[in-house]
Amino acid sequence: MLGLTLFVLTASLLLVVYRRDADRAWWAGFATFGWAYVLVLILGWSIDKGPLRTSGLVTDKLSRAAHDWLYSETTFPAMAGPVGSYHPGSYGSSGSGYGGMEGGMGGGDMSGGYGASMPGAAGPMAGTSGYGGMGPTPPPTFSPPSPEHFANVAHALWALVLAFGGGWLARLIYATQPRNLSAPSA
Secondary structure, three states: OHHHHHHHHHHHHHHHHHOOHHHHHHHHHHHHHHHHHHHHHHHHHHOOOOOOOHHHOHHHHHHHHHHHHHOOOOOOHHHOOOOOOOOOOOOOOOOOOHHHOOOOOOOOOOOOOOOOOOOOOOOOOOOOOOOOOOOOOOOOOOOOOOHHHHHHHHHHHHHHHHHHHHHHHHHHHHHOOOOOOOOOOO
Protein backbone atom coordinates (compact mmCIF):
# COMPACT_ATOMS: atom_id res chain seq x y z
CA MET A 1 0.00 0.00 0.00
CA LEU A 2 2.89 2.31 0.76
CA GLY A 3 4.38 1.59 -2.68
CA LEU A 4 1.10 2.46 -4.39
CA THR A 5 0.83 5.67 -2.38
CA LEU A 6 4.38 6.71 -3.26
CA PHE A 7 3.71 5.97 -6.93
CA VAL A 8 0.55 8.13 -6.94
CA LEU A 9 2.30 10.97 -5.13
CA THR A 10 5.22 10.83 -7.57
CA ALA A 11 2.84 10.87 -10.54
CA SER A 12 1.13 13.90 -9.01
CA LEU A 13 4.39 15.86 -9.37
CA LEU A 14 4.29 15.25 -13.13
CA LEU A 15 0.65 16.31 -13.24
CA VAL A 16 1.54 19.57 -11.49
CA VAL A 17 3.96 20.32 -14.31
CA TYR A 18 1.81 19.23 -17.25
CA ARG A 19 -1.65 20.53 -16.25
CA ARG A 20 -2.98 24.09 -16.41
CA ASP A 21 -5.13 26.42 -14.34
CA ALA A 22 -7.54 24.73 -11.88
CA ASP A 23 -6.21 21.23 -12.62
CA ARG A 24 -2.68 22.36 -11.85
CA ALA A 25 -3.87 23.93 -8.60
CA TRP A 26 -5.62 20.68 -7.60
CA TRP A 27 -2.56 18.54 -8.30
CA ALA A 28 -0.28 21.02 -6.53
CA GLY A 29 -2.43 20.77 -3.40
CA PHE A 30 -2.59 16.99 -3.74
CA ALA A 31 1.19 16.69 -4.02
CA THR A 32 1.88 19.21 -1.26
CA PHE A 33 -0.40 17.66 1.37
CA GLY A 34 0.43 14.07 0.43
CA TRP A 35 4.19 14.50 0.42
CA ALA A 36 4.07 16.61 3.61
CA TYR A 37 2.33 13.74 5.43
CA VAL A 38 4.77 11.16 4.02
CA LEU A 39 7.73 13.31 5.13
CA VAL A 40 6.24 13.61 8.64
CA LEU A 41 5.91 9.81 8.69
CA ILE A 42 9.48 9.26 7.55
CA LEU A 43 10.76 11.68 10.16
CA GLY A 44 8.53 10.08 12.81
CA TRP A 45 9.77 6.58 11.99
CA SER A 46 13.38 7.71 12.34
CA ILE A 47 13.07 9.28 15.81
CA ASP A 48 12.01 7.74 19.11
CA LYS A 49 11.08 10.89 20.98
CA GLY A 50 9.61 14.21 19.98
CA PRO A 51 6.35 15.68 18.75
CA LEU A 52 6.59 14.14 15.27
CA ARG A 53 6.94 10.47 16.26
CA THR A 54 4.27 8.42 14.54
CA SER A 55 2.65 7.26 17.79
CA GLY A 56 1.91 10.92 18.59
CA LEU A 57 0.02 11.61 15.36
CA VAL A 58 -3.77 11.86 15.44
CA THR A 59 -3.96 9.62 12.38
CA ASP A 60 -1.99 6.90 14.19
CA LYS A 61 -4.30 7.06 17.20
CA LEU A 62 -7.36 6.86 14.94
CA SER A 63 -5.85 3.92 13.06
CA ARG A 64 -5.08 1.99 16.24
CA ALA A 65 -8.57 2.71 17.60
CA ALA A 66 -10.01 1.38 14.33
CA HIS A 67 -7.88 -1.77 14.70
CA ASP A 68 -9.11 -2.31 18.25
CA TRP A 69 -12.71 -1.80 17.17
CA LEU A 70 -12.50 -4.00 14.05
CA TYR A 71 -10.70 -6.89 15.70
CA SER A 72 -12.18 -6.87 19.20
CA GLU A 73 -13.78 -10.03 20.59
CA THR A 74 -17.22 -8.43 20.64
CA THR A 75 -17.00 -7.27 17.03
CA PHE A 76 -15.34 -10.43 15.71
CA PRO A 77 -16.25 -13.30 18.09
CA ALA A 78 -14.80 -16.05 15.84
CA MET A 79 -11.33 -15.06 17.01
CA ALA A 80 -12.16 -15.57 20.68
CA GLY A 81 -10.95 -19.20 20.71
CA PRO A 82 -7.36 -20.30 20.35
CA VAL A 83 -5.95 -20.70 16.87
CA GLY A 84 -6.84 -24.09 15.44
CA SER A 85 -9.56 -24.88 17.96
CA TYR A 86 -12.74 -26.66 16.93
CA HIS A 87 -16.14 -25.52 18.01
CA PRO A 88 -18.84 -28.17 18.57
CA GLY A 89 -20.96 -28.73 15.49
CA SER A 90 -18.61 -26.90 13.20
CA TYR A 91 -17.01 -28.17 10.03
CA GLY A 92 -14.64 -30.98 10.83
CA SER A 93 -15.38 -31.26 14.54
CA SER A 94 -15.47 -34.68 16.13
CA GLY A 95 -18.71 -36.61 15.69
CA SER A 96 -20.43 -34.17 13.41
CA GLY A 97 -20.64 -33.69 9.70
CA TYR A 98 -20.57 -30.53 7.67
CA GLY A 99 -22.26 -27.78 9.65
CA GLY A 100 -23.17 -30.03 12.57
CA MET A 101 -25.22 -32.64 10.68
CA GLU A 102 -24.90 -35.95 12.51
CA GLY A 103 -23.60 -38.82 10.44
CA GLY A 104 -21.54 -36.71 8.05
CA MET A 105 -17.83 -36.89 7.48
CA GLY A 106 -16.63 -35.20 10.62
CA GLY A 107 -13.05 -35.03 11.63
CA GLY A 108 -12.58 -37.20 14.77
CA ASP A 109 -14.29 -40.53 15.12
CA MET A 110 -15.90 -40.64 11.66
CA SER A 111 -18.77 -42.76 12.94
CA GLY A 112 -21.74 -42.97 10.66
CA GLY A 113 -19.98 -41.32 7.76
CA TYR A 114 -20.59 -41.75 4.06
CA GLY A 115 -20.64 -45.45 3.15
CA ALA A 116 -20.67 -46.72 6.71
CA SER A 117 -21.96 -50.23 7.27
CA MET A 118 -23.16 -50.69 3.72
CA PRO A 119 -25.35 -53.79 3.32
CA GLY A 120 -23.47 -56.57 1.60
CA ALA A 121 -20.08 -54.93 2.11
CA ALA A 122 -17.24 -57.36 2.53
CA GLY A 123 -13.54 -57.07 2.97
CA PRO A 124 -11.28 -55.00 5.20
CA MET A 125 -13.38 -51.83 4.86
CA ALA A 126 -16.71 -53.48 5.76
CA GLY A 127 -18.47 -51.60 8.50
CA THR A 128 -16.06 -48.68 8.49
CA SER A 129 -17.06 -45.14 7.90
CA GLY A 130 -16.39 -43.06 4.85
CA TYR A 131 -13.06 -43.02 3.11
CA GLY A 132 -11.00 -43.39 6.25
CA GLY A 133 -8.11 -41.17 7.13
CA MET A 134 -8.24 -37.92 9.03
CA GLY A 135 -11.40 -36.46 7.54
CA PRO A 136 -11.75 -33.08 5.94
CA THR A 137 -9.32 -30.34 6.69
CA PRO A 138 -10.68 -27.83 9.20
CA PRO A 139 -11.36 -24.36 7.86
CA PRO A 140 -8.45 -21.94 8.03
CA THR A 141 -8.27 -19.88 11.17
CA PHE A 142 -8.12 -16.13 11.01
CA SER A 143 -5.47 -14.19 12.81
CA PRO A 144 -5.83 -10.42 12.72
CA PRO A 145 -2.99 -8.16 11.62
CA SER A 146 -0.85 -6.69 14.33
CA PRO A 147 -1.70 -3.12 15.35
CA GLU A 148 1.63 -1.97 13.90
CA HIS A 149 1.01 -3.49 10.46
CA PHE A 150 -2.57 -2.23 10.46
CA ALA A 151 -1.35 1.29 11.33
CA ASN A 152 1.31 1.22 8.59
CA VAL A 153 -1.28 0.39 5.92
CA ALA A 154 -3.59 3.02 7.41
CA HIS A 155 -0.80 5.63 7.18
CA ALA A 156 -0.58 5.04 3.43
CA LEU A 157 -4.34 5.49 3.15
CA TRP A 158 -4.22 8.60 5.35
CA ALA A 159 -1.60 10.08 3.02
CA LEU A 160 -3.98 9.66 0.08
CA VAL A 161 -6.96 11.04 2.01
CA LEU A 162 -4.98 14.10 3.09
CA ALA A 163 -3.66 14.52 -0.47
CA PHE A 164 -7.22 14.53 -1.87
CA GLY A 165 -8.24 17.05 0.80
CA GLY A 166 -5.25 19.23 -0.12
CA GLY A 167 -6.21 19.03 -3.78
CA TRP A 168 -9.73 20.26 -3.12
CA LEU A 169 -8.47 22.99 -0.79
CA ALA A 170 -6.03 24.20 -3.46
CA ARG A 171 -8.79 24.20 -6.09
CA LEU A 172 -11.02 26.23 -3.75
CA ILE A 173 -8.23 28.72 -3.17
CA TYR A 174 -7.64 28.93 -6.92
CA ALA A 175 -11.35 29.48 -7.64
CA THR A 176 -11.68 32.27 -5.05
CA GLN A 177 -8.56 34.20 -5.96
CA PRO A 178 -9.13 37.81 -7.02
CA ARG A 179 -9.07 38.29 -10.76
CA ASN A 180 -8.00 41.39 -12.62
CA LEU A 181 -11.03 42.09 -14.82
CA SER A 182 -9.83 45.33 -16.38
CA ALA A 183 -9.25 45.09 -20.10
CA PRO A 184 -5.78 45.96 -21.35
CA SER A 185 -5.62 49.40 -22.93
CA ALA A 186 -4.79 49.59 -26.58
